Amino acid sequence: MYEYDAQGQMTKMIRYNSNQVLTLTQTLTYDARGDVVAVKSSVASPDLAYRTFHYDYDNGRNPYFNRIYFASAFFLSRNNQLAPGLTYEYRSDGLPTHIRQNGGSTELTYY
Numbered sequence: 001m002y003e004y005d006a007q008g009q010m011t012k013m014i015r016y017n018s019n020q021v022l023t024l025t026q027t028l029t030y031d032a033r034g035d036v037v038a039v040k041s042s043v044a045s046p047d048l049a050y051r052t053f054h055y056d057y058d059n060g061r062n063p064y065f066n067r068i069y070f071a072s073a074f075f076l077s078r079n080n081q082l083a084p085g086l087t088y089e090y091r092s093d094g095l096p097t098h099i100r101q102n103g104g105s106t107e108l109t110y111y
Helices: none
Strands: 002-004 010-016 022-030 036-043 052-054 056-061 079-082 086-090 096-101 104-107
Touching (some): 056 086, 079 086
Antiparallel strands (some): 002 010, 010 022, 022 036, 036 052, 056 079, 086 096, 096 104
């Protein structure tokens, strides 16, 4: 089950197992730009329970935003996440052309 705010942003995700037992509740917080800045897990496996994950972003456009619908900060945010060892090269409209992380490289082509 999903809950959304007035801007159409997913604010909560609730999952149940096949026996209708609650297995996960995640609450998402957004900044003014529409990027997910925190995800709080209220019920989860013991290694993830009651943790809040925080995210930072650059100014480049996320090429997956509004194209892949999956409940994660990566796909729900308008801009690209920043992380250690992760760099982007952008074209003039702000979409990434290269993503480099930990020695690997992804080249993106748009049609």
